[in-house]
Structures are given as C-alpha cells and as structure tokens.
Amino acid sequence: xxxxxxxxxxxxxxxxxxxxxxxxxxxxxxxxxxxxxxxxxxxxxxxxxxxxxxxxxxxxxxxxxxxxxxxxxxxxxxxxxxxxxxxxxxxxxxxxxxxxxxxxxxxxxxxxxxxxxxxxxxxxxxxxxxxxxxxxxxxxxxxxxxxxxxxxxxxxxxxxxxxxxxxxxxxxxxxxxxxxxxxxxxxxxxxxxxxxxxxxxxxxxxxxxxxxxxxxxxxxxxxxxxxxxxxxxxxxxxxxxxxxxxxxxxxxxxxxxxxxxxxxxxxxxxxxxxxxxxxxxxxxxxxxxxxxxxxxxxxxxxxxxxxxxxxxxxxxxxxxxxxxxxxxxxxxxxxxxxxxxxxxxxxxxxxxxxxxxxxxxxxxxxxxxxxxxxxxxxxx
Numbered sequence: 001x002x003x004x005x006x007x008x009x010x011x012x013x014x015x016x017x018x019x020x021x022x023x024x025x026x027x028x029x030x031x032x033x034x035x036x037x038x039x040x041x042x043x044x045x046x047x048x049x050x051x052x053x054x055x056x057x058x059x060x061x062x063x064x065x066x067x068x069x070x071x072x073x074x075x076x077x078x079x080x081x082x083x084x085x086x087x088x089x090x091x092x093x094x095x096x097x098x099x100x101x102x103x104x105x106x107x108x109x110x111x112x113x114x115x116x117x118x119x120x121x122x123x124x125x126x127x128x129x130x131x132x133x134x135x136x137x138x139x140x141x142x143x144x145x146x147x148x149x150x151x152x153x154x155x156x157x158x159x160x161x162x163x164x165x166x167x168x169x170x171x172x173x174x175x176x177x178x179x180x181x182x183x184x185x186x187x188x189x190x191x192x193x194x195x196x197x198x199x200x201x202x203x204x205x206x207x208x209x210x211x212x213x214x215x216x217x218x219x220x221x222x223x224x225x226x227x228x229x230x231x232x233x234x235x236x237x238x239x240x241x242x243x244x245x246x247x248x249x250x251x252x253x254x255x256x257x258x259x260x261x262x263x264x265x266x267x268x269x270x271x272x273x274x275x276x277x278x279x280x281x282x283x284x285x286x287x288x289x290x291x292x293x294x295x296x297x298x299x300x301x302x303x304x305x306x307x308x309x310x311x312x313x314x315x316x317x318x319x320x321x322x323x324x325x326x327x328x329x330x331x332x333x334x335x336x337x338x339x340x341x342x343x344x345x346x347x348x349x350x351x352x353x354x355x356x357x358x359x360x361x362x363x364x365x366x367x368x369x370x371x372x373x374x375x376x377x378x379x380x
Contacts, residue, residue: 003200006267008259010241014176016054016135017257019045020165020231023060024182025247032068033061033093037248039100041180044253045140046104053257054135056175058143058165059097065089090144097142107139112146118167118283128171143168163282166231170238170278174268177235178256179228180247185264186212186225201265205233207333232266233379234282237273242266273377281337281377286326288317288344290370297329300336300378306369307338307376309358312351319344325371338376341367 019041026038049055063082066089067075076082094110101108111131117123131141145164162179169177183191185198186209202209213225232242245252245263256262273281292300296311307327319325320343327336342350347370350358359365 003261003265006201007256007261007265010265010268011176011243011257011259014174014241015052016056016172016175017048018056018058018165018169018172018175018177019253020058020161020177020179021060021247022161022179022181023064025180026059027061027064033065033096035096038096040251041247041253042097042100042104044251046101046106047254048257049106049138049140056131056135056141056143056168057097058161058168059093060144060161062086062089062093062144065092093144094142101140107137108142109134109139111141111143113143113164113168114146115163115285119285124171131168131171162227162231163234166234167283169235169240170282174240176240177231177242178253179231179242179244180252181228181244182247183225183244184246184249184262185244186229188212199264200261201267202232203267205229205236205266230282234278236266236268237281238278239268239273241268276375277377280324280339280375281379284324284337286337287319287323288315288340289326289328290315290340290347291328291330291332292335294330297335300327300376303378304373306373307336307371308355308368309347309350309353309370310355312347312370315344315347315351317344327371327376334379336371336376336378338371340371342370 021041026034026041028034045055045057063075063085066085066087069088069092070085072081072085076085090112097108111127111134113127117127131143134141143164145161165177165179169175185200186202187196188199189196189212210226210229213229228244232244235242243256243263243265245256249255249262252262290307290312291314292307292311293313296307299305299311300307313330317325319340321341322339324337325340326334327338328334340347346362349361353361355365355368358368
C-alpha cells in the first residue's frame with residue numbers, strides 16, 4: 001500500500017477529529033498571539049465542521065498569552081505566577097477563539113481538564129458526556145489544561161498539551177488526532193541537519209522512533225517531539241490514526257482530511273488496546289518505579305511473561321498493592337507500566353529472589369508475579 005493510499009484511507013474516513021494546536025504555531029516568540037495562523041486554522045476547522053466532521057480543538061498558549069498581557073519579560077518559573085499567567089491568558093485566548101469562530105457563525109465552548117480528571121472515573125465520564133452533548137448541538141469544544149489548579153501539569157505539563165490531546169482522543173471511538181507543531185513531522189535525523197527528511201508514515205512507535213526525538217527548549221512552549229510521540233503511541237494503540245504536521249503549512253487541516261500527504265502519519269494498531277491497558281499505560285500516574293535487569297527488560301519488550309521478583313534490581317517510591325508502577329530498564333528507560341501485587345515494603349525485601357523464596361522471606365506468597373502480564377502495558 002503506497003503512502004498516498006494510506007493517507008486517504010485513514011483521515012477522510014474519520015468523522016471525529018481532535019486537533020491539537022501547539023504554542024509555537026499560534027504565538028510569536030514573545031508569547032503574544034499571532035493572529036494570522038490562528039485565523040487560518042479557525043477557518044479550516046470551521047470548513048471541516050460545516051462538511052460534517054465532528055471537531056474538537058485542544059489549544060496551548062494560555063500561559064504565553066498571559067505573559068504578554070502582563071508585560072512580563074519571560075515565562076515565570078514559580079507556581080503562583082504561572083497560575084496567574086494561565087488565568088489571564090486563558091481569558092484572552094478564548095476571547096480570540098470566540099471572535100474568530102463567531103465570524104464563522106459557530107458556537108464554541110470551553111472545557112478545562114486536568115490529569116486527575118482522567119484518573120477519576122466519574123469525572124472522566126462527565127467530561128466525555130459533556131463533550132458528546134456539545135458536539136450533538138454543533139458546538140465545538142475548545143479544550144485546555146486547567147492550569148490554575150493543576151500544579152503538576154503546569155510545572156511538568158502534559159507535554160504542551162500533547163498528552164491531554166491524546167487522552168481526549170482516547171475518550172471516543174476511533175477518532176483521528178492531528179497534532180500541529182512548528183516542525184513538519186518526524187524527521188529521520190536531527191531536523192537541523194541539511195539531509196534530514198520527514199518520515200511520511202510510521203507503523204509502530206518503538207524505541208527506535210523515540211531515539212529520533214529532538215527536544216528544543218524555549219521560554220514559551222514546554223512540549224517537544226518526545227511528548228508528541230508518546231501521544232501518538234497511546235492513540236495508535238487505541239486503534240486510531242495520528243498525524244504530526246506543520247501548523248503553519250497553508251491549509252494544512254483541509255489538505256490532510258482530503259488525504260494529501262503532509263507530515264507524518266502514524267498507522268493505527270490493527271488490534272487496538274483494551275481500555276484497562278490503555279488506562280494503566282497512558283492515563284494513570286505511576287506511584288513508584290521498578291528497575292529491572294537486562295533479561296527481564298528483554299522479556300517484557302518482547303511481550304513475554306509477567307514480571308517476577310527475580311528480575312527486579314531496585315525499588316523506588318512508597319506504594320501499596322494495586323497501584324500503578326513504572327518499569328524501567330537498567331538505563332532508566334521506561335518500558336512498561338503495570339499494577340503491582342506487592343507493596344514497596346514487601347518488594348524491597350523480595351527483589352532479586354526466585355518466586356519459591358518469597359514465602360520464606362515474607363511468610364506468605366499470594367502471587368508468584370509482581371506484575372501479571374494481563375495487568376501490564378508495554379510502552380517502550
């Protein structure tokens with residue numbers, strides 16, 4: 001199957017499209033909103049909306065807009081100032097969207113979410129129900145992090161809303177996620193290299209793809225290619241396509257939905273991932289970490305057996321049975337997440353031991369596995 005056919009196969013058929021707009025796409029270096037690309041993207045979203053596509057917009061840029069409005073010289077680093085900038089900037093950003101979509105005779109609604117909303121089942125359900133109802137009433141949801149209350153997200157962030165966009169896409173059945181960035185896709189090498197080329201398709205997001213990520217830091221945006229790849233991994237394993245493309249490319253959205261080859265298309269997994277495993281791997285926050293030896297890492301990456309105590313070399317954090325843990329190889333690369341059958345106190349005593357020795361040390365052995373493969377999601 002050629003590249004053009006793949007683009008035409010996946011995007012035009014997706015009736016629900018989540019569009020994530022990165023900070024650098026709609027902001028000047030100072031953080032001031034850049035109205036030309038913002039106006040263009042709103043017109044494209046409006047055009048697709050009128051064609052019958054169900055559009056959801058995840059927008060970054062609130063903190064940067066607040067920095068500009070308050071005439072600050074640089075993005076602050078302390079939490080109170082960041083939250084203040086987010087509160088001021090969010091109002092300004094929504095005012096721009098209200099004006100631009102209003103000119104297209106389209107009603108919009110603001111949805112503020114945090115990571116905790118996706119971990120709490122009732123809040124998760126309420127968010128989905130609200131956006132479903134908005135879409136039925138022809139209202140376009142404009143989604144952003146609730147930075148004024150979400151301290152962790154504000155400091156470490158979803159990845160400039162990349163992870164937030166992935167989680168929003170994960171709420172719905174087989175949408176398409178388009179991540180618009182200041183780069184035109186995933187490059188086969190450092191994009192600053194003169195021979196660098198955009199990869200048109202990626203079939204699976206594995207470590208070789210993460211190795212291509214190049215993060216560039218500025219005072220305005222806190223995202224990066226690594227966070228976009230994590231988002232693509234989550235959504236494609238849910239069975240939906242993802243595209244990373246340049247947000248300032250002329251008519252990028254309408255051209256993509258028409259099936260034109262732009263940016264990098266991540267092909268959806270044929271099997272899809274069970275909701276439980278999606279939640280473990282990409283939604284729940286890890287309460288601790290387990291470092292495993294080379295043999296265990298190899299077995300996990302190959303989709304093999306459960307994690308046993310004998311493969312664990314280090315236990316980090318305080319946690320109880322049933323919590324989600326991050327599993328890392330000896331180099332510190334996260335390879336999986338899973339639900340632990342033992343507490344941190346117990347694992348500290350039994351790490352490195354064969355399963356038959358667990359009862360001798362603890363006086364009991366309820367499980368041979370520390371993390372059963374049915375409760376584990378491989379992510380790297």
